[in-house]
Amino acid sequence: MPDLQIIGIPQSAYVWMTRIACAEKGVPYRHVVALPHTPEVDAIHPFGKIPVMRHGDVTLCESRAIISYIDRVFDGPSLLPRDPIAAAQVEQWASIICTTIDPLWLRQYYAAYVLAARGNGVIDRARIEAAIPKMEPQFAVMDRAVAKTGHLVGDSFTLADAYFTPLVFYMNAVPESAALLAKTSHLKAYLDRHIARPSVQQTKPTNLVHEMLR
Ligand SMILES: N[C@@H](CCC(=O)N[C@@H](CS)C(=O)NCC(=O)O)C(=O)O
Numbered sequence: 001m002p003d004l005q006i007i008g009i010p011q012s013a014y015v016w017m018t019r020i021a022c023a024e025k026g027v028p029y030r031h032v033v034a035l036p037h038t039p040e041v042d043a044i045h046p047f048g049k050i051p052v053m054r055h056g057d058v059t060l061c062e063s064r065a066i067i068s069y070i071d072r073v074f075d076g077p078s079l080l081p082r083d084p085i086a087a088a089q090v091e092q093w094a095s096i097i098c099t100t101i102d103p104l105w106l107r108q109y110y111a112a113y114v115l116a117a118r119g120n121g122v123i124d125r126a127r128i129e130a131a132i133p134k135m136e137p138q139f140a141v142m143d144r145a146v147a148k149t150g151h152l153v154g155d156s157f158t159l160a161d162a163y164f165t166p167l168v169f170y171m172n173a174v175p176e177s178a179a180l181l182a183k184t185s186h187l188k189a190y191l192d193r194h195i196a197r198p199s200v201q202q203t204k205p206t207n208l209v210h211e212m213l214r
Pocket residue numbers: 012013014015036047048049050051061062063064098
């Protein structure tokens with residue numbers, strides 16, 4: 001079997017999700033650290049986003065497509081339940097996380113810290129203040145979603161949790177969202193539980209971009 005490469009920086013939530021999926025399945029891979037819009041990424045993703053994957057002659061982009069390929073090609077436990085309804089519910093949450101949660105929590109809110117760290121160190125407070133009132137109801141929805149079992153679907157760790165845990169981790173890392181998280185009944189406990197998972201610990205990024213502001 002040729003060498004499997006997961007390409008992208010470890011701080012990317014989508015690279016992290018993909019690496020959690022590999023670790024859960026026990027699939028060995030080489031992590032090639034590369035920023036978005038660099039030649040090895042642009043060669044695979046039409047819009048230069050990470051992660052991208054190489055496996056012999058096979059190249060793929062988009063975390064969900066990469067994880068789907070790895071799940072079918074390699075042996076090991078799947079993060080998708082066998083039950084079709086539960087599997088569809090996992091896909092439903094993964095889609096909601098990518099299309100609704102991530103654009104607000106990471107791209108709008110956490111990006112204020114990333115942009116400050118990469119720029120002049122000044123945090124755009126208006127960007128944060130605009131995001132927080134929109135985040136509050138989403139935190140409440142996600143708090144309810146994990147209330148019953150501590151998982152998004154069923155009572156075991158699925159791909160939905162592999163997609164969600166990195167986002168909650170980032171929310172706990174910066175002050176306004178950490179304060180929101182501290183007020184939740186279940187979401188902080190959800191993070192504490194899943195962050196301790198070996199697959200999550202083994203792949204957890206260090207040198208977080210916002211830490212450069214301290
Ligand atoms: N839908 C993509 C999202 C990937 C994504 O947005 N990656 C970010 C890093 S976390 C990126 O490459 N951003 C650069 C850009 O959007 O130009 C996936 O599931 O892989």
